[in-house]
Amino acid sequence: MLSCVRAGATTSWGDILHESGGKEAMASLRHAATLGLAFCFEARIRALDGTTKWVRVVGDAPSPNHIRGFITDCTLSKASHGALRNVEMRDLEFEQEDVDARNRVERDLQVSNERLRSLTRVTGAVIGSLPLTAQVQLMAEQVKEAFKVDACVVRLLRGENLHLLASAGIASDQLLEQIPSGEGLPALLMSKGVPLAISDTRRAEGIPPYDPAHYSSYSFVSYAGAPLTVKDQIIGVIGIFMHEEPRKFSEDDLTHLQVVSNNMAVAVLNHELYQQLSDHKATLETNEERLRQVTEASSDAIWEWDRASDTLTWTDRVYELLDLTPTTMATQRIQFLLIVHPDDRKPFFRQIIRHIRVKEPCRIELRLRHGDGSYGIYESIGKLIYDRQDRPTRMVGSIHDISDRVRRDRELEAVAAMSLALREVETTDEMLPVISDQIARTMDLQSLGVALVDPDSDIVQIRHVRGVFKSLAGRQFKKQDGFNGPVFGEAEVKLADDLRDGLDPILNEVLNIPTAVLGVPLVARGEVIGLLWLGKGAESPDAEPTFTQDETRLLGILAEIAAAALRRASFRERTEFHLQRMHSLSIVHATVSENLDLRTTLEMLLEQLRLQTGIHAAAFHLFDEKSGMFRLDTSFGFEIGIVVPPLGRDLILNRYRSKLTELEEGGTRGRRFATMVAAGFESYLAVPLIANENILGVLEIYHKGDLPQRVDLDNFAEMLASQAAIAVDNTNLLKSLRSANKELTSAYDATIEGWARALDLRDHETEGHTRRVTEMTVDLAKLMDVPPNEIAHMKRGALLHDIGKMAIPDNVLLKEGELDQKEWIIMRRHPGIALDLLEPVSFLKPAIDIPFCHHEKWDGTGYPRGLKGKQIPLSARIFSVIDVWDALRSDRPYRKGWSREQAVHYISLQSGRHFDPEVTEIFLKNLATIDRWIR
Secondary structure, three states, X not given: OOOOOOOOOEEEHHHHEOHHHHHHHHHXXXXXXXXXXXXXXXXXXXXXXXXXXXXXXXXXXXXXXXXXXXXXXXXXXXXXXXXXEOOOOOEEEOOOOOOOOHHHHHHHHHHHHHHHHHHXXXXXXHHOOOOHHHHHXXXXXXXXXXXXXXXXXXXXXXXXXXXXXXXXXXOHHHOOOEEEOOOHHHHHHHHHOOOEEEOOOOOOOOOOOOOHHHHOOOOOOEEEEEEEEEOOEXXXXXXXXXXXXXXXXXXXXXXXXXXXXXXXXXXXXXXXXXXXXXXXXXHHHHHHHHHHHHHHHOOOEEEEEEOOOOEEEEOOHHHHHHOOOOOOOOOEHHXXXXXXXXXXXXXXXXXXXXHHHHOOOEEEEXXXXXXXXXXXXXXXXXXXXXXXXXXXXXXXXXEEEOHHHHHHHHHHHHHHHHHHHHHOOOOHHHHHHHHHHHHHHHHOOOEEEEEEEOOOOOOEEEEEEEHHHHHHOOOEEOOXXXXXXXXXXXXXXXXXXXXXXXXXXXXXXXXXXXXXXXXXEEEEOOEEEEEEEEEEEOOOOOOOOOOOHHHHHHHHHHHHHHHHHHHHHHHHHHXXXXXXXXXXXXXXXXXXXHOOOHHXXXXXXXXXXXXXXXXXXXXXXXXXXXXXXXXXXXXXXXXXXXXXXXXXXXXXXXXXXXXXXXXXXXXXXXXXXXXXXXOOOOEEEEEEEEEOOEEEEEEEEEEOOOOOOOXXXXXXXXXXXXXXXXXXXXXXXXXXXXXXXXXXXXXXXXXXXXXXXXXHHHOHHHOOHHHHXXXXXXXXXXXXXXXXXXXXXXXXXXXXXXXXXXXXXXXXXXXXXXXXXXXXXXXXXXXXXXXXXXXXXXXXXXXXXXXXXXXXXXXXXXXXXXXXXXXXXHHHHHHHHHHHHHHXXXXXXXXXXXXXXXXXXXXXXXXXXXXXXXXXXXXXXXXHHHHHHOO
């Protein structure tokens, strides 16, 4: 038994290790802790009694700050062991147990020695050169032998499953290649992360559920396992099994098993590192080969500059790029500077100096001279290489030709600039100078012209010019004329090297110097909408002016962009024009349809004509059928009065549209239009107003200059004249309709009054009643702010309120005494009879409410339908009060009429019962006015 460490005490390895070999022992521990390896070594230590003893130390390092294991006394062949835990790099804790029984000590010593030999063989397998599977298989067999178990199985974690790596003591057909890591004992082991043992799995509790099919046909009763851990991460598990006799695994067993698992983990890690190293080596070789192939196939030239010798080395590609030979190519720095464009040498030096200062790769654009003296644009990429003292020793890099890229970039810049500039403007007139400026700036041109096709006339008009083309501004020509014919006909760029040879009479007259003219069509969606003229003078007296292929291509691209923008602007302008025209016509239509004042309508039509066409003066003359003359109705733009019929009166009467581009002279026409010419008018247009083949008037249009062509004046004027004719015709029809309607209404009203008098004549007792109640009803309705059109219907309803009594027999209607029950039933039919009589007459339908409902009562006790409250039409509620008032105040054969006070008292009592309270209140307040009809 060791006496150098007390049970439960903690001491330092430095305190107990003997001076001889102590440093080597500490180095072994540190090495194992750093790499997470198992360790096994012998060392001398100092006991508490001062003696020196030899011990064997075996353990592992789960983490850099934690090592554990056991020690064996080699001096007296007596062993004491314990788990090492909570060990830092400088501190290791031992737990000492006193062993009293010699036989137990000897047995434990024997087991420890056997396991030590097995662990030694395992360690040899780990550091050997066997493949991973062979290493782990050897370990599994050694573990089975060392722990005296029936079987040992090792599995590695791959994803969610544990894959079989090695097994000993179990036939291969009894194990599955992979099992889920979240089931059974592996799941329990991995969740705890430390070795565990189960002496009898048949009685064990807390084992996660598992599918028996995942464990094939192998069964066991005892189990011990440990996780394979690398840097605190579980990569697999090792398990040992007893399949018949239960066995209780000790703490030593678990400690030894953990040591074995750590060695296996080291084997797996070493294998993966070796595999990665092999893969990296293969990748490096592959990359080197690919680099060689890429270098050979690359369009770049690779260079290297050696600082010590100041020499440049190039790949053969440089000779093709610069059209040089090995003898003419620069091999010294100063020689290389001679082929750099003079303007690029200073920027080149500045970039190199900056690169040395910031130690970053440099990227330089520079122009290099070719063998024929021309220059190309190249990009050089280089990087300095430094020695261990951080001193630059050499520089490596490449150069490649970027002339095409620079040209494309410039083209893209030109395209972007053109597109951006055109986004800022909307109309064609705004776009034309923008297009001209962008092309002139990009191509360094001074002379340029833009001509556009008029879609209506197919005539080409020069809309914008600069330079030598200025005198052609506003000129018009046909598509097929001169030099322009091929451009329009073939929709291709055409070059005229010298127009002074009579190639084009239109352009030749303005060109007094040798000038190359490029005609570029403006094509949008397959249609030529115009063309560009671009003039270029000779660079020297002896040189011929021309456009290069690159310039022609770029101009074609810019022309496409310009054409697309111009087409959009034209489409937008035409769309806006038509929308304005449609809006104008909708205003015209609405005004003609809704406005009954003819003068207002005609003034609006002339205003729309002025806004939409820009004409200077116009007038409407209306035809008077009685006099056969035109009468001026509405006009604008004249400073003098028009007192005579318009020009072409005879033609207009014959329904002929007159259009004059020059005003005539002579006769009456001459006298009239001489004044107009004096006022500055040059053009004239007359459009007749015709409706139903009748001439109703004429629209006259005067303009100072030619009549506008682009605003579609002719059609618009005809549409306005048509609408004006409709307005005049509607006015005439309305006058006729109003007259006819007035006559018809008077006839109806006379008929109704005749019916009312007939009813009064039949019932002498109520003679005059109809006239009185009608007048009082109208008065009360006005006091209640009933609209006038409804009062007219109420008047007719009051006149016909008893029309239903025409069907009541005389013995009932004219009975002097009170009516019996049967007679009342007959009498109460007269509202329904009135409905049947009046409803078929559409003119009297709005008047039915009084004849049908004037016997309804506010409280719902009336007839014929028992309506209540505001269910009763207002006209009937008003008439009900008037009807009862007149009946109370009038004399009857069987009684005298009531006094005013009596009638007022009764009416007041019936408010809210028989009568509408609101109607009753207004009636009584205005009784003095309403009661004037009672005689």
